[in-house]
Amino acid sequence: MTAIASRAEQFDADRVAAALAAADPNPLRVALYQATGNPALARMRVQRVEVRGGAAVELRLNDEDQALLRELASEFLRHRDEWVEPAPPTREQTAELVGMLAARELHPDELAMSIEELAFEEFPRAVEWSAGRPAAALAGFHVVVVGAGISGITMGIQLERLGIPYTLIERQHGIGGTWQRNRYPDIRVDTPCTGYQFKFVKDFRWSEYYPGRQEVAAYLGMVAERYGVAPHVRFGCELVSAAWDQESGKWTLEVRREGVAEPEVLVANVVVTGCGLFNVARMPNLPGVEQYQGQLIHPTQWAKGTEITGKRVAVIGNGSTGVQVMPKLAEDAASLTAFVRTPSWIRPSPLYKKLIPDEVGFLLDNIPYYRDWQVCATFVGGDSRLSSEALRYDPEWQARGGIISEQNDRLREWLTGYVEEKLATRPELIRHLVPSYAPLGRRMVVDNGWYDALLRDNVELVVGGIERFTQKGIVGADGIEREFDVVVSATGYAVQEYLWPAVFTGRDGRTLSEVWGDGGPRAYLGMTVPGFPNLFIMYGPNGQPRAGNFHSWAEITSRYVAQGIVELVERSAVSLEVRPEVYATYNQRLDQEFKKIIWSTEGGRGYFAVEEGKGSVSMPWEHYEYFALIRQIDLGDFTVEEATAPH
Template sequence: MASILTENGACNERLDNPIHGRRHIRIICIGAGASGLLFAYKLQRSFDNFSLTIYEKNDGVAGTWFENRYPGVACDYPAHNYTYTFEPKPDWPSVYASGSQIRGYFEEFRSKYDLGKYCRTNHEVIFAEWKEEQGEWHTQIRDLTTGRTLDETCHILINAAGVLNEAQWPNIPGLQEFRGQLIHSAKWNQDVDLKGKRVGLIGNGSSGQQILETIQPIVGHLTSFIRQGAWVFGPFGPSPPRDYSESEIKDFKHTPGALLELRKQSETRVNHSFGFFISSSPAQAKMRSHLTQAMKRKLQNAALESIIIPTTGVGCRRPTPGIHYLESLTAPNVTVVQGPISEIVPSGCVSRTGALHALDVLICATGFNTSYVPRFPLLGRGGANLQDRWATEPAAYFATAAADFPNHLIFYGPGNPWASGSFLSMIECQADYMLKLVDRYQTENMHSFAPKREAVADLMAHSKRILAKTVWAEGCSSWYKNNGVGAKRTRHAGSLGTQGEEMRLSEAESLMLWPGSGLHFVEAMAEVRADDWEIVYRGNRFEWLGNGFSRTETDPESDVAWYMREKDDGPFLSREKRRRLATRKGAFGGDREGRLGGMAL
C-alpha cells in the first residue's frame, strides 16, 4: 500500500494511505556555504520524496571562504574543529588552516556526498513572497551569467546566506575620490602589487590583523588607521601555530580515538568560555589582567598600548588571534593613526588632526554588513517585508525563524551564539531543528508553520536581561550589535534597579547574540516547543492519521512486533537523564544516544 503522496495530493488522499504518508516537498535554499551544504547533506541522508535547489550567487561553493582571498586569510579556530562534527579531516597540514584549504574542505564535502546536483551557482535570489492561499513561496532568481530572471515556487524557503557575505565599505567622505588603488578585504584584487608601496589599512579586526602582519614585510610603508582597540588573544587553540608532522597525521588517520580526543580538547575550551564573558566574574578580571600584561610585553610602547589595549571588557568586541600582529605594529615601516578618518582625498587619507597620509593603495578591512536585514525584498504574511521588520531591531526565534514569515527558516539569524559557541557545531544543531519541522510538514497535512509573535517577544525580553550582565553589553563598537555601538540610553519600565544597570540593559537591546553558552543553545534547541509555533492545517488537522493502518504493518520488510524486548533499553523520558547519558565522560563515539546530529536532550 503506497505511503508517498503526490506533490499536489489533496487532503483526502491521506485517507487512502497509512499514517504519516509522505507528500512531495519542494525546498529552495539560499546559499551554498557551510550551512547550505550541511542542510543538503542532512536532508538527503534522512528524507526522500523531495526536491531541493540551492541558489548560490558565487561561481562556487563555500560561501565566505570562496569570497575572501586577501593576503593571510585563514581561520583563527583550530582546523580540526573547523569541520562538521561527523566529518573530520585527519590530514589538515597545520594547526590553523588557510582560506584556500578551508574552501577545499567544503568542495570535497560537496563532491563526496554528491551535493552538487542540488547547487545552481551564479544564481542570486532577488525576491521572495509568501502566498497564503497556495501555502507556497514565490521567488525570483537572477541568472548572473545570462541576466535572465527565473520564477520558482517552493513549500519551504531556507536562508543559508549568512551575514558575512556583503562587504561593508567605510562611510568616510571622499572614499570614491581616492586616485590610488582602492580594495576591500572581501573583494580582494589578486593583481594588486603591494611591494614597496605606501599602503593604508582601515580596520583592526581579524581580517585587518591578518592582512597587516602578512603585507608588512613587503610594503614600503604601512599606515594603520584604528578607531578602537582590540583584545589580542594569540591563537585560540594550540600555540604556537605550526605544521603537523607526518607521524601526527598518520596517527590521526589510523589510531582509533586519537583525532577525536584532540578535537574534543579544543571543543571543551570553547564550551567553557561563557563564564569568562560575565562582566563581574573573577574569570573576566583574571583574563583581562593576563591579556593586558601579555600585550604590553609584545608592544613595549606606551603610545601604542594606549591605542591598542581596550578600555572595555575582554570579549565586548570579538577577540582576535593576532598571531604576529602586535609585533608587526612596532615595525619601523608601520605608523598607527588613532581615531576616525576625517576625509579621503585623491592622494590619501586625512586624519582627525588634519594630517594628510599620502597613499598608493588603500585597503578597507571593514568587514561585512551584519545587520541581518535580507539583501532582497522578502514578503511574508500580510505583505510584511522582513527588510522593514528587521531594519531597526532584528528579532528571531532561536536565531532560526521570524514571526509572520511562514515556512521560512534561517541559519545563524539574529540571536545566534556567535560569541560563545563553535560555529559549525551550532549550525548542525539548527539543521537538525529545521528538519524536525520539515518532517512534520511532510508527514502531516500542515499548510504552514511560523513562530508566534509573543514567543519571539518573550525570548527577546529574556535575552536582553541575561545579556545585560555580560561584557558584550559594554560600550564598544561591535558586529555583535545592531547598528554598531547601539546604546539607546533610555530608561525602561522593569529596569534592573540602578542607573548603571539600566544603562547596561539599554546597551543589551542592540545585542544580536544568544543569551548563554553554545551548549546552552544546543540544549534549548533539542526539541521543538510546539506551543511557541503557529501551525495552520489544510482541512482536518488529524487527516495525517490516514486510513487506520500503520506504516509498519504495510511494510513487508518491517517487524510488526518490534517493541517486544527482553529488557528495558528504551530512551529515558526525563531531560536530565537523557542529558546525563548523552554527555557522560568517556562515552564519546558511536554508542552514545542523543549526540549532536540527532540530539534528543
C-alpha cells in the same frame, strides 16, 4: 590510513615515541581507556593548571602519569593488529568517559551536547522519518536553500538523507560561502581545526592547526560532493525576492542568473537561508571618500593579481581581518600606515600558522577514538568555560574593587602583558593599543604578527580614527594628510543586513525589513519570524552562540529545521509559523539576559555590542542552554496550518 606493522619486529619504537610525545595526553588517556578498559588509565590524576593569567584552566596529567600513559599507548600500538574493537559504549558509559575527560561535573545539557560532539554514530544529528520516506506526500514538495556555505551544505545533507527534493542557489561560482568569497592575503581560520570541522567527517587530514582559505574551501567542496549536495547547487544565482503566497501555501522566488536578462522564478514549499553574517561589506562612510583617486579595497573584494609591491598602503581597522592582512601587506609595500580608532584585544596562539606534524596524523590514524576525544576536549575545555565565566558581571568581585569579574580581569591583565611584551622596544605605542573596554566585549583577535609588523621601519601607526579622505589619501585624527596608492578598508561587515540583497515579503504583505523596523533584526531561536511561514534563517538574528564551533551549530540548527520540515510533510500540513506571543516572550527574555552580559556596556561599536538595549548578532544564553532549546522542535511554538484543499 597508516598501517601498523603486524609483527613485533617491524614495530618502529622511535616513530611511536615521537608520535606519543606530540599527543594531547588527556584525550589520549580517555581514548585508550575506551579502547582497552585498563583501570590504570582511569586512576590517573588530572591537574587543573591555570593559563592566560589565571583566566582559564588546562587539564594536564602529572609527569609520572604521562610516562605511564606513553608506556601503555606504546604497548597498545605494538599489538595494534590484535586489538578487537569493543561494543559501542552505552550512553551511561559515554557520560562517564566525558566526565573523565572534563574532570568536572557537566550540566546535563552540556553533557548531552558533548556526547553528540563525539559523533560515535555515523551521523549523530540526523533526522528520520517516523515510518519511512512518504513518497506520495513528497510528490511536488520542494525546498530552496540559499547559500552554499557551511550552513547551506549542512542543510543540504539533512535534506539529501531524508530524500526531500531541494535546490541550493549560490550567487558565487563555487562552494564555500565566506571561504569562497574572501581571498585576501594570509586569510585563515582563527579557530583550531579540531573544532572547525563537521563531526560526521572523520577522515580528513588537515595540514595546519589553523587552516588557510584554500584548504577550508577544498574541505567544504569535498563534503558537498561526498554527501550528494553538489549536484543540487545552481551557481551564479542570486535571490532577488521571495514572497509568500497564502493561497497556494508556497514561496515564489525571483532569481537573477548571471548572464541571463530575465529573472527566473522558483516555487518552494519551504525556504531555508544560509546567507551568513559576513555577507555585506561595510565600506568607510567618511567625508571625501568619493573623491579619493587611489584604489579603495574591502578585503572581500580582493581580486587575484591585486598588486601591493612597492606601493604606499593604508590599512583601516585592526579587527580579525585587519590583523590578518596587515603583516603580509607590510612585507610587500613600500610603506604601510595602520589606522586604529578602537584597538582590539589581540591574543597569541603558539600553533597559529604551524603545520600539523606527521606524528599527530599517525596518532589520529592508529589510536582508536583519539580524534573523537580530541574534538570533545576542545568543546569542554578552557575556552567554553572562559566564555561562560568571563562574560558575566560579578557584583561581589566588583564590590571588592574589581572591574568585571575575576576571570575577565585576569584575562585583561594577561592580554595587557602580551601587548607590553610585544611592544617593549616601542613603549610609546602601548598606551594607544591597550583597549579601555573589557576583553570579550568585542570578538577576540588572534595575533598574526600584527604587533611585530608595527615594529617594521616601513610601518606607521595612526590612532584616533580618520578625519576625512582627500583625492590623494587620508587626513588622520592628528590633522596630517598622508598620501596612499591603496587603501584597504578592513572595516568589517554590515552584520544587521540579514538575507541581503533579497527582499522577503510575508503573509500580510510586509517585508522583513518593515517588520524589523527601527528595532533591528529579531527572530525566535535565531531562526523564525511571525508572518513568514515556512521560512527558516540559519545563523539568523541573535543566532551566534557564546561557545561551540560553527560547524556543530550548523548541524544542530539544520536538525531543528529538518525536524520542522518532516513534521510539515508527515502531517500533510501547509505551513509552520512561529506564534507571535512565543516570539515576543523569547525576545523579552533575551533582552533581560543581555543585561547580565558585558556586551551591554563594553566593546563600543563592535558587532557584539548592544544597540538600543539589545543586540542582534550574538545570544546571551549559555551554549548548552541554547542547545537544549533547539535540540527538538516544539510544535506548540508554532501555528500549524492544515491543508483544507489541494495546493
